[in-house]
Each structure stands twice: as C-alpha cells, then as structure tokens.
Amino acid sequence: MVSCPRRIAGVPRSVRSVLVRSVLVLFLLTACSGGGGRGADGAAGVGDPYFPKAGNGGYDVSHYDLTLAYDPKGRPALSGSAAITARAAQDLDSFHLDLRGLSVEEVTVEGARADWSRSGQELSVRPAHALDKGETFRVTVAYSGTPRPITDPDGSREGWLRTADGALALGEPVGSMAWFPGNHHPSDKATYDITVTVPKDLTAVSNGEPTAERTADGRTTSTWHIAEPMASYLATLAIGRYTVTRSTTEDDLPVYVAVDPTQVSASREVLARLPEIMDWAQNNFGPYPFSSTGAIVDRPEDSRYALETQNRPVFPGPPDTATLVHEIAHQWFGDSVTPRTWRDMWLNESFATYAEWLWEEDEGGATAEETFTDLYENGEEDYPGLWDFPPGDPPTAADISSDPVYQRGAMVVHRIRRTVGDDTFYDIVQGWTAAHRHGTADTDDFTAYVERQAPDQDFDEIWDDWLHGEGKPELP
Structure with missing residues (x-):
C-alpha cells in the first residue's frame, strides 16, 4: 500500500491536481511493468524433461569467446574470462547463465558492470540497462577457481577431470558448466574461440582448428576456432603431454590427432584407419559437416568412456575400430544434427x-x-x-x-x-x-x-x- 501527500506546498490547486494524476499514472505503469523495466526475467532452465535446470530462457547464444589459463599446481588452478554474444528472444530485465562451482569476480553486459547473484548452478545477471527483444548483446564473466567433476545420474563422471598430467573436460550431458558459464543445453548451439594458456611443458587441445600458438615466460598459449555451431556438451579441452600429429585426408580435410605418449604404440594401427573411416562415413551419411577431424586419446583411467566431442572424439586408451566408427558417425548424428x-x-x-x-x-x-x-x-x-x-x-x-x-x-x-x-x-x-x-x-x-x-x-x-x-x- 502506498500513501500519497494530500498537499504539495506552494503549488496552485489546478497544477497540483495535474501533477498528482501524472505521478499516479507513472506509478501504475511502473508497478505493472515489474518495477522500471518493460521486460522480464529470463527463465532459469529450458524445461528439459530430464535436466529441467539445464539451459536458460530468454536469449540465444551465437558465439563464445573463452580465454582461459590453467596450471594443475596453481591456486586457483583455472582463471578465465567468457565473452558471450547472444540475442535477446524477449525483453529482458535479467537472465541466467549455467555455472557450477568456481568464483565469479565480475560480470559486464555491453561493457557496463552488471549486478549478479549465485544460486546452485544458476548465475543470475541483471544488466545496468534492460535488453530489448531482438537486441544483440555481449556479456562477459570473469571467474576463477579449481573446477570439479560432476557425477551424472547414471554414476559416470564428467565436467572437469584431473588426469595424471593435466585435465580433461567432457560435457555430456551438463558437464561443460564446470569450466565455463553459458547456456548449457543442446538446443542452443554456437560458434567458439577458445584461447588456453598452460605451462610450456603441457599441450592444450580443443575442438575446431588451431589458429595461433606462442610460448613466452614459461607458458604456452594456443587458440582454437570452431566455425560451425556446436552444442556446449560437445566442447572439450584436453591438457597434458601429448604426441600430436597433423595430416590431411585425400580430399584435403585437416586431421589433428593428440595421443598420450603411453598410448601411442597401441593406438597407431587403429588411428591409421581414420581417413578410411571418414571416406566410408561420407559415402553412407553424406558430406562431412565440419572443417577438420581427428581424435584425442588419453589414458584409460582418465575418463573411462569415449565421447563424440566435435571435430575430434575423446577416447580412454586406444579405441577398437568399432568404437572409432561409432564416434565418427556421431559427427553427423548428434554433433551436426x-x-x-x-x-x-x-x-x-x-x-x-x-x-x-x-x-x-x-x-x-x-x-x-x-x-x-x-x-x-x-x-x-x-x-x-x-x-x-x-x-x-x-x-x-x-x-x-x-x-x-x-x-x-x-x-x-x-x-x-x-x-x-x-x-x-x-x-x-x-x-x-x-x-x-x-x-x-x-x-x-x-x-x-x-x-x-x-x-x-x-x-x-x-x-x-x-x-x-x-x-x-x-x-x-
């Protein structure tokens, strides 16, 4: 209940009447619109039948630009900045991002500091200025911490997995929120640029194609570009000591393979069939939908399951041929579609x-x-x-x-x-x-x-x- 003054000293009665009516109309418009904005709060979750909190309503992401630094011995181990370009699907006073654990230091929207709060996996963001439906905006989150694994409902582990010499990030179904904030549901796909800095004796491998690499002050920074839309559960980051080989298929498709040194010998024969399998798959399923292919082979104890991460699937030890065929087929069924x-x-x-x-x-x-x-x-x-x-x-x-x-x-x-x-x-x-x-x-x-x-x-x-x-x- 709001009480209004009965008199406005020093103002003629006729003018006071107009002012009171104007203030009342303004108050009612403001109250009915939710307190100063004509928008609304984006939903915390898209209502998935199995993971209702996954993803967020009110916007669509078009691009993630992730800048990360990871040191297994560091405190914090991971520091990052996620710049997310999105389009508002409705008028928005606030919206949510999915982020599990990690500490948020600052959030900006269109360069202006935004208010934010945390509740479970939800990072709620209230921009300084409301967003209009159809508006493209950029939200940047600075964060850090020691990312942790997430246990799936079926008992398997995903998210950020520590390995013998680094880390492995796997995202199906909701594990990617353990290492970067985003709209973590398969219905919202986006392109990516991922820049990673690690100690120089380690290698960082991600999706897409490597576009730059430099070493300075004992640290190596590499950048990966993913030009085709990717669901966040298909994003990967493998950090460790790898034997890396680069080649092309007969039709000049780049092949990038990273194998843990302990697995190189046992993996050589099956990975040599990758170009053959790619050719067979295209004959059966149609043109390959991405701009490179490959594989990441870690130690069996690092993940204990294979995953169809986009461009280069991840394998826990040398895969057999059937498993390699399975994960390559996923590039059409699951990754592209x-x-x-x-x-x-x-x-x-x-x-x-x-x-x-x-x-x-x-x-x-x-x-x-x-x-x-x-x-x-x-x-x-x-x-x-x-x-x-x-x-x-x-x-x-x-x-x-x-x-x-x-x-x-x-x-x-x-x-x-x-x-x-x-x-x-x-x-x-x-x-x-x-x-x-x-x-x-x-x-x-x-x-x-x-x-x-x-x-x-x-x-x-x-x-x-x-x-x-x-x-x-x-x-x-």
Whole structure:
C-alpha cells in the first residue's frame, strides 16, 4: 500500500491536481511493468524433461569467446574470462547463465558492470540497462577457481577431470558448466574461440582448428576456432603431454590427432584407419559437416568412456575400430544434427550404433540383418536391460545412455531400412543429415521426415512397438 501527500506546498490547486494524476499514472505503469523495466526475467532452465535446470530462457547464444589459463599446481588452478554474444528472444530485465562451482569476480553486459547473484548452478545477471527483444548483446564473466567433476545420474563422471598430467573436460550431458558459464543445453548451439594458456611443458587441445600458438615466460598459449555451431556438451579441452600429429585426408580435410605418449604404440594401427573411416562415413551419411577431424586419446583411467566431442572424439586408451566408427558417425548424428532435448538422445546413439553394424557388414562380417536377428533372439545375454524401456522414452535421466537407447534404438533404424529398402533408406539418412545440418531436431521431426520420404509405407508398428512400446516387440 502506498500513501500519497494530500498537499504539495506552494503549488496552485489546478497544477497540483495535474501533477498528482501524472505521478499516479507513472506509478501504475511502473508497478505493472515489474518495477522500471518493460521486460522480464529470463527463465532459469529450458524445461528439459530430464535436466529441467539445464539451459536458460530468454536469449540465444551465437558465439563464445573463452580465454582461459590453467596450471594443475596453481591456486586457483583455472582463471578465465567468457565473452558471450547472444540475442535477446524477449525483453529482458535479467537472465541466467549455467555455472557450477568456481568464483565469479565480475560480470559486464555491453561493457557496463552488471549486478549478479549465485544460486546452485544458476548465475543470475541483471544488466545496468534492460535488453530489448531482438537486441544483440555481449556479456562477459570473469571467474576463477579449481573446477570439479560432476557425477551424472547414471554414476559416470564428467565436467572437469584431473588426469595424471593435466585435465580433461567432457560435457555430456551438463558437464561443460564446470569450466565455463553459458547456456548449457543442446538446443542452443554456437560458434567458439577458445584461447588456453598452460605451462610450456603441457599441450592444450580443443575442438575446431588451431589458429595461433606462442610460448613466452614459461607458458604456452594456443587458440582454437570452431566455425560451425556446436552444442556446449560437445566442447572439450584436453591438457597434458601429448604426441600430436597433423595430416590431411585425400580430399584435403585437416586431421589433428593428440595421443598420450603411453598410448601411442597401441593406438597407431587403429588411428591409421581414420581417413578410411571418414571416406566410408561420407559415402553412407553424406558430406562431412565440419572443417577438420581427428581424435584425442588419453589414458584409460582418465575418463573411462569415449565421447563424440566435435571435430575430434575423446577416447580412454586406444579405441577398437568399432568404437572409432561409432564416434565418427556421431559427427553427423548428434554433433551436426543435435537433439533438441535429452529425450531425443536415441537419435544420436541409434545411428552411431547402427553405423557399427553397417561397417561390419561392409567389411565382410555379419550383415546388419544378422546382427539384428542375433540381438533380438539373444540380446539379453549381453544387454540384460535391453527390453526394459523403449528407446524413445527413457524413464529417467539415468537411462538416457542405457542399452535400450543404443541397441534397441539401432533396431528401430534397421526396421526402417527393412521397410523402405536400401535405396530409400540411404536417401532418408543422407537427406536427414542435410536437412538438419548444424541444427537441432527431435523425435517428431524424424518420424515425420521418414514418413514424407516413404509416403506409401506404414510406420505405425515401428513407432508404436519399437520406438515407444513397452517390452519386447513381436516380429511380424
């Protein structure tokens, strides 16, 4: 409740009346608009079905410019500045960034100091001046600390992992917020420039292509440019002692490979097949969507799982050929065509797993049909939870990387191939990767696309029983 003065001394009654009315109107407009701004607060999270706090509403990021310094013996170990270019999707009085741990020292928006506060993984930013819908703005966050790993719902570790000689940053699904602030949800992709300074006896490797390197005062600074849009969970930073090789494929695509010295000998044979696998993948999935390829091979104890980080997947020790094929296939399925929510994870893993089946078929091993049949008849022996839930509807966040998403998801892909025949199947696969290149897509987008490409076929049984149905489907 607000009380107003009954008299304004020294002002004629008629003028006082006008002033009072004007002040009242101004007060009501201000109160109704939320206290001085015509905007609103951007949402803290995009409402993902499995990670509702991931990402943020009210804006879209177009570019991250990260400047980092890391010293495993330093206190703090990491210091950084993240300059984030974004476009307001609504009028904004404030907005959020995702950042786990680390200490924030200063936040600016368009060069002016902004108010900020922390609550859990949310960094709330209130600019000095409200942002208009459609306005492009730049927010810069200075921060430091010792980044920590994050434990996933399924028990695996991501985020910032200390290694024997440095660190390894892995982000799926939400680990990237452990080392830089951002809009950490796959629905918001952006380009990147990442500049990293480390002690000169260490090497820093990231996504994209290296554009500069210099050594001075006992420290080496390298810069990496990622020109194609990338979901933040695909960003990586590997710091340690690496044997680095640079080459090109037959069509002049740069290949950048970094291998822990203890893994070089055991990795040599399989990594030599990378250009061959790239050529095979392009023949099957369409033109390669990025400007370089490669791999990062660390020690087995450093991460314990492979990840399809953009441009160069990360492997815990030397991968076998099937795993290398799987992670390279992800460059199309997951990295270029990115799931709009984590419910759509099967779109990543089903095609990457099916790529393994296709590779084996083309190498003269079991056909995809034989792999499908053996999995249907005997799959519970290797994958006890194979029929626990449908790939399109994992019950919890802990299940989005479980066997049904991978194996039963690949069975969905094979059922599509059996239904439409090889010619139409490969048209669908290559058309899908072209239609959503560098974008995001969900399950409804995919099923609608398949139906448009094969309008004379009935896919209800595949969608209802194999993609979304409970239990083990019956074969017709």
